[in-house]
Amino acid sequence: MTQSTPRSRKAAKPAARAAKARPAAAETPRTIAVSGSQSGLGLAIRQRLQAHGVSVIGIDLPGKGAEVEADLSTPEGRAKAVEGVTERCAGVLQGAVANAGIDSSDAALTFQVNYHGVVDVLEGLRPALAAAGRASAVVTASHAALISPGVRESAAAALLAGHDRRAALYAGASAGGPYAVSKLAVARWIRSHAATSDWAGQGISLNGVCPGAIRTPLLEKDLADKVKGPIIRAMPKPLGEIAETGDLAGIFEFLLSPDSRYIVGQLIVCDGGVESMWREQDWPRPWDISLPRFLFKLFGPR
Numbered sequence: 001m002t003q004s005t006p007r008s009r010k011a012a013k014p015a016a017r018a019a020k021a022r023p024a025a026a027e028t029p030r031t032i033a034v035s036g037s038q039s040g041l042g043l044a045i046r047q048r049l050q051a052h053g054v055s056v057i058g059i060d061l062p063g064k065g066a067e068v069e070a071d072l073s074t075p076e077g078r079a080k081a082v083e084g085v086t087e088r089c090a091g092v093l094q095g096a097v098a099n100a101g102i103d104s105s106d107a108a109l110t111f112q113v114n115y116h117g118v119v120d121v122l123e124g125l126r127p128a129l130a131a132a133g134r135a136s137a138v139v140t141a142s143h144a145a146l147i148s149p150g151v152r153e154s155a156a157a158a159l160l161a162g163h164d165r166r167a168a169l170y171a172g173a174s175a176g177g178p179y180a181v182s183k184l185a186v187a188r189w190i191r192s193h194a195a196t197s198d199w200a201g202q203g204i205s206l207n208g209v210c211p212g213a214i215r216t217p218l219l220e221k222d223l224a225d226k227v228k229g230p231i232i233r234a235m236p237k238p239l240g241e242i243a244e245t246g247d248l249a250g251i252f253e254f255l256l257s258p259d260s261r262y263i264v265g266q267l268i269v270c271d272g273g274v275e276s277m278w279r280e281q282d283w284p285r286p287w288d289i290s291l292p293r294f295l296f297k298l299f300g301p302r
């Protein structure tokens, strides 16, 4: 244990007094938008944030009781979500969680909600996040992108390029189906955008969370499926059980807090150890780059 010296004890008193006397600038209420806020993980994130004084603007399907009702599976719905949130936060937003998602065999619908519903909403809210001076954006991805066999890079690349039909064609061949492809595509989008001048350069820390199975209505539906159910049940559980939403909400809260500001472009896998158990040697991976290429990256044009 670190012993405090008489000198540091002395210094602590005025500092503590100053902290007490400090005006409540740090306690200015934060406003955070959460999509898929009315069920499962999104609801748990909403409740956790609200319990700690955050003003939450929920986005969910019409009739679900969210502050902003919008169907994220259509471009019009996504525009409505962005407009509704921007209006409610008066153009200044401290955080956004792109969490709404579905697991459907309908590839076109899955891509609309899980990929475009993330990218369009976050891009649309970026000016409001930038206006806050310092903000966070968190995407609910999934460990399905990392542990489903045969998820094709070409399918995710097609989605990122806006070729949804081609992505659906390539997704058909993989075990994870369109769901895993959509989650790989959002993960790639996070990695390629987070450190750019549009995001980190505007003071916005953009990251993703990759949960494993969590007990929510979405999982209950998958558990009832004849094919998916047995696979999910057979998954290893290094921690002994399937996660509850409360096991995940605090991770989002941390990623939305100023304390995590230096985490940028990361995918936080929180699946109780499944990915690290199965892919223990795959990460961290040393950087296989030649010295000239590295020097070009370091000193060349950006």
Ligand SMILES: NC(=O)c1ccc[n+]([C@@H]2O[C@H](COP(=O)([O-])OP(=O)(O)OC[C@H]3O[C@@H](n4cnc5c(N)ncnc54)[C@H](O)[C@@H]3O)[C@@H](O)[C@H]2O)c1
Pocket: 035, 036, 037, 038, 039, 040, 041, 042, 059, 060, 061, 064, 070, 071, 072, 073, 099, 100, 101, 102, 113, 140, 141, 142, 143, 210, 211, 212, 213, 214, 215, 216, 217, 218, 219
């Ligand atoms: N439950 C799991 O095991 C698990 C595992 C990994 C990742 N995830 C991800 O977590 C996120 C939340 O899922 P969940 O398990 O809480 O599911 P859920 O079904 O309980 O909640 C999803 C929410 O998204 C909303 N939503 C769905 N389609 C929408 C649309 N078109 N427009 C607006 N809102 C829409 C739903 O109304 C619902 O409120 C999803 O992105 C999912 O892929 C879940």
